[in-house]
Amino acid sequence: MAHMMSFPSHTCLLIILFGFIGLTSFPVEAAIKKYQFDIQVKNVSRLCHAKPIVTVNGRFPGPTIYVREGDRVQINVTNHVKYNLSIHWHGLKQYRNGWADGPAYITQCPIQTGSSYTYDFNVTGQRGTLWWHAHILWLRATVYGAIVIMPKPGTPFPFPQPAREFEILLGEWWHKDVEEVEKQGNKMGLPPNMSDAHTINGKPGPLFPCSEKHTYAMEVEQGKTYLLRIINAALNDELFFAIAGHNMTVVEVDAVYTKPFNTEAILIAPGQTTNVLVKANKLASRYFMATRTFMDAPIPVDNKTATAIFQYKGIPNTVLPSLPSLPHLPAGNDTVFALSYNKKIRSLNSAQYPANVPLKVDRNLFLTIGLGKNSCPTCINGTRLVASLNNVTFVMPQTALLQAHYFNNKGVFRTDFPDRPSTTFNYTGAPLTANLGTSIGTRVSKVAFNSTVELVLQDTNLLSVESHPFHLHGYNFFVVGTGVGNFDPSKDPAKYNLVDPVERNTVGVPTGGWTAIRFRADNPGVWFFHCHLELHTGWGLKTAFVVEDGPGQDQSVLPPPKDLPAC
Ligand SMILES: *[C@@H]1O[C@H](CO)[C@@H](O)[C@H](O)[C@H]1NC(C)=O
Numbered sequence: 001m002a003h004m005m006s007f008p009s010h011t012c013l014l015i016i017l018f019g020f021i022g023l024t025s026f027p028v029e030a031a032i033k034k035y036q037f038d039i040q041v042k043n044v045s046r047l048c049h050a051k052p053i054v055t056v057n058g059r060f061p062g063p064t065i066y067v068r069e070g071d072r073v074q075i076n077v078t079n080h081v082k083y084n085l086s087i088h089w090h091g092l093k094q095y096r097n098g099w100a101d102g103p104a105y106i107t108q109c110p111i112q113t114g115s116s117y118t119y120d121f122n123v124t125g126q127r128g129t130l131w132w133h134a135h136i137l138w139l140r141a142t143v144y145g146a147i148v149i150m151p152k153p154g155t156p157f158p159f160p161q162p163a164r165e166f167e168i169l170l171g172e173w174w175h176k177d178v179e180e181v182e183k184q185g186n187k188m189g190l191p192p193n194m195s196d197a198h199t200i201n202g203k204p205g206p207l208f209p210c211s212e213k214h215t216y217a218m219e220v221e222q223g224k225t226y227l228l229r230i231i232n233a234a235l236n237d238e239l240f241f242a243i244a245g246h247n248m249t250v251v252e253v254d255a256v257y258t259k260p261f262n263t264e265a266i267l268i269a270p271g272q273t274t275n276v277l278v279k280a281n282k283l284a285s286r287y288f289m290a291t292r293t294f295m296d297a298p299i300p301v302d303n304k305t306a307t308a309i310f311q312y313k314g315i316p317n318t319v320l321p322s323l324p325s326l327p328h329l330p331a332g333n334d335t336v337f338a339l340s341y342n343k344k345i346r347s348l349n350s351a352q353y354p355a356n357v358p359l360k361v362d363r364n365l366f367l368t369i370g371l372g373k374n375s376c377p378t379c380i381n382g383t384r385l386v387a388s389l390n391n392v393t394f395v396m397p398q399t400a401l402l403q404a405h406y407f408n409n410k411g412v413f414r415t416d417f418p419d420r421p422s423t424t425f426n427y428t429g430a431p432l433t434a435n436l437g438t439s440i441g442t443r444v445s446k447v448a449f450n451s452t453v454e455l456v457l458q459d460t461n462l463l464s465v466e467s468h469p470f471h472l473h474g475y476n477f478f479v480v481g482t483g484v485g486n487f488d489p490s491k492d493p494a495k496y497n498l499v500d501p502v503e504r505n506t507v508g509v510p511t512g513g514w515t516a517i518r519f520r521a522d523n524p525g526v527w528f529f530h531c532h533l534e535l536h537t538g539w540g541l542k543t544a545f546v547v548e549d550g551p552g553q554d555q556s557v558l559p560p561p562k563d564l565p566a567c
């Protein structure tokens with residue numbers, strides 16, 4: 001056991017050095033930050049298996065993008081692998097600039113093998129932790145990294161300045177080539193094999209075999225406070241995360257400051273980020289950090305626990321983590337924790353960082369989330385599992401929607417996505433297992449410039465209830481209400497929080513429940529809206545909003561960059 005717990009100390013040093021350089025190398029003025037992303041295959045070894053994975057610059061997880069609010073960023077992505085590829089800068093608003101957003105066939109055609117594309121964007125009005133990931137196939141399993149946006153020079157955090165910062169990227173690992181896993185699932189019309197491990201900064205930790213070199217550790221000093229930038233980069237798993245013996249103070253989610261609150265564990269859905277402060281004020285020792293899946297529906301998941309080490313300076317690597325050795329994580333199906341944790345997250349809503357919640361709604365949308373089965377003669381059961389919003393299973397187009405919109409090419413998409421389901425039923429009542437067909441199409445919603453939208457997402461019991469993290473591109477939104485069961489339009493809106501609701505870009509719709517979000521459609525373009533469980537995205541649980549241009553000079557989609565990939 002002692003042998004399993006040890007890891008080379010230079011790993012730890014390197015991580016700390018890198019973090020240190022990142023913190024101190026910011027120029028004072030806003031600047032152009034240039035990055036080269038070479039998409040290349042690298043053979044890596046985890047859990048006793050070596051396999052080639054797709055990486056950025058041979059690194060896994062990929063490099064961190066460090067910028068300051070106000071900076072311009074230019075990232076030249078060069079594709080050296082056999083797959084088509086595109087990268088999404090998750091949570092960046094990309095004002096008028098969907099060309100740099102990244103989802104393949106939504107805002108751009110993919111970067112093909114041997115080609116390059118430079119994502120060119122400004123980081124405006126945002127600061128905090130976001131992340132980037134591949135946005136095609138299941139390549140984001142290994143193609144992901146952090147985005148750290150520091151506040152403008154001279155602007156402190158609205159919480160105590162930490163001694164140091166660490167990025168904590170949670171992920172999922174498959175022994176097999178993840179594209180083969182996905183392909184096999186699609187061929188059968190069934191869910192692909194679940195992951196074999198979870199990871200923290202690409203490493204599963206000592207609870208897995210052959211992991212002595214594959215444990216992440218962060219070194220802390222007694223009495224100091226640290227900022228952890230936690231990112232859920234997993235494909236399909238909502239995760240709990242905790243540190244043995246140490247509580248956390250949540251101060252930011254999805255690059256928006258929150259009212260600080262104390263918690264023993266956090267819940268984080270794929271796509272979300274959470275910044276926490278941790279005080280190293282316990283007996284100097286080594287403590288486990290751990291992450292494990294939250295799933296409160298009867299659906300099989302990878303429930304294995306990944307660990308890393310929170311290590312006080314001066315404690316040798318041979319010391320076993322202190323008791324209780326694993327942190328107290330909520331039970332895998334702890335709905336009560338999930339609901340109460342999410343309820344605690346509120347916008348900071350200070351004079352400097354106000355919550356500008358739309359109070360008047362121009363457009364009301366009600367979308368049901370459903371699983372279904374469509375005919376597939378070549379699939380195992382003659383059917384393929386699908387997913388839908390308002391019974392529409394989204395079909396990916398052959399060319400990018402944003403180009404089609406900008407150049408007014410007809411026939412690529414239809415703007416008749418239904419604002420509400422065609423039939424009402426007891427959405428979260430008994431499981432519905434008959435007549436599970438869906439209607440298929442590339443259908444989107446057209447939204448008037450600067451109108452305010454309220455969108456209620458309603459989970460259903462079509463096949464099964466399940467929690468779904470929904471992500472909107474191009475915007476943050478306010479989570480004004482949420483509940484279990486069916487949304488009641490006559491009673492629930494009266495209970496909305498319109499004062500300090502959390503503002504974010506990805507929200508979990510509770511299992512068998514609903515969530516209401518609001519946003520002002522002031523960013524023209526075509527913006528993807530989808531479940532951030534890659535399994536469900538692939539099954540069609542997605543649509544897009546076409547936000548029209550405004551009348552003003554600065555209110556229309558920018559012209560496309562010259563190097564924009566073609567289909
Ligand atoms: C990856 O590494 C393993 C172990 O070193 C080796 O057996 C395998 O051939 C390598 N694969 C490739 C594609 O290089």
Ligand SMILES: *[C@@H]1O[C@H](CO)[C@@H](O)[C@H](O)[C@H]1NC(C)=O
Binds near residue numbers: 076077078
């Ligand atoms: C992007 O990188 C590729 C590969 O290094 C290079 O050939 C290309 O000129 C670069 N593009 C730009 C705009 O710098």
Ligand SMILES: *[C@@H]1O[C@H](CO)[C@@H](O)[C@H](O)[C@H]1NC(C)=O
Binds near residue numbers: 095120121
């Ligand atoms: C970013 O800001 C610079 C400087 O203000 C401007 O020239 C450029 O057009 C902006 N880019 C985008 C995509 O908005």
Ligand SMILES: *[C@@H]1O[C@H](CO)[C@@H](O)[C@H](O)[C@H]1NC(C)=O
Binds near residue numbers: 176193
């Ligand atoms: C998925 O799991 C099954 C059962 O363990 C196995 O037979 C199959 O090879 C796996 N598929 C892939 C692509 O790894």
Ligand SMILES: *[C@@H]1O[C@H](CO)[C@@H](O)[C@H](O)[C@H]1NC(C)=O
Binds near residue numbers: 245246247262263264
């Ligand atoms: C962590 O917070 C809980 C309350 O949320 C409290 O009961 C517990 O004592 C705290 N633990 C530590 C180690 O501070």
Ligand SMILES: *[C@@H]1O[C@H](CO)[C@@H](O)[C@H](O)[C@H]1NC(C)=O
Binds near residue numbers: 300301303332
């Ligand atoms: C994890 O899932 C497996 C089956 O997928 C199950 O046998 C096991 O009991 C689960 N473990 C926990 C702790 O829930």
Ligand SMILES: *[C@@H]1O[C@H](CO)[C@@H](O)[C@H](O)[C@H]1NC(C)=O
Binds near residue numbers: 331
């Ligand atoms: C949660 O899972 C445990 C077993 O891991 C089970 O005993 C318990 O009944 C489950 N709770 C709920 C509410 O389903």
Ligand SMILES: *[C@@H]1O[C@H](CO)[C@@H](O)[C@H](O)[C@H]1NC(C)=O
Binds near residue numbers: 190380381385
């Ligand atoms: C497919 O068929 C198998 C075997 O009959 C059955 O166990 C399974 O539940 C079916 N799956 C679906 C999604 O219909």
Ligand SMILES: *[C@@H]1O[C@H](CO)[C@@H](O)[C@H](O)[C@H]1NC(C)=O
Binds near residue numbers: 429430
């Ligand atoms: C919906 O179904 C649930 C569970 O079966 C039931 O408790 C509830 O009364 C139903 N609601 C309506 C409006 O029929």
Ligand SMILES: *[C@@H]1O[C@H](CO)[C@@H](O)[C@H](O)[C@H]1NC(C)=O
Binds near residue numbers: 439
């Ligand atoms: C969904 O659409 C399909 C195909 O049009 C139809 O057969 C099915 O009844 C619809 N289901 C619901 C819940 O509206």
Ligand SMILES: *[C@@H]1O[C@H](CO)[C@@H](O)[C@H](O)[C@H]1NC(C)=O
Binds near residue numbers: 522555
């Ligand atoms: C959008 O509408 C709001 C409220 O009417 C207004 O204050 C704001 O200036 C408008 N924004 C734009 C970009 O037109």
Ligand SMILES: *[C@@H]1O[C@H](CO)[C@@H](O)[C@H](O)[C@H]1NC(C)=O
Binds near residue numbers: 082083109110398
């Ligand atoms: C890559 O994308 C292009 C453009 O959409 C498409 O024609 C081609 O078939 C794709 N290649 C692969 C391997 O999917």
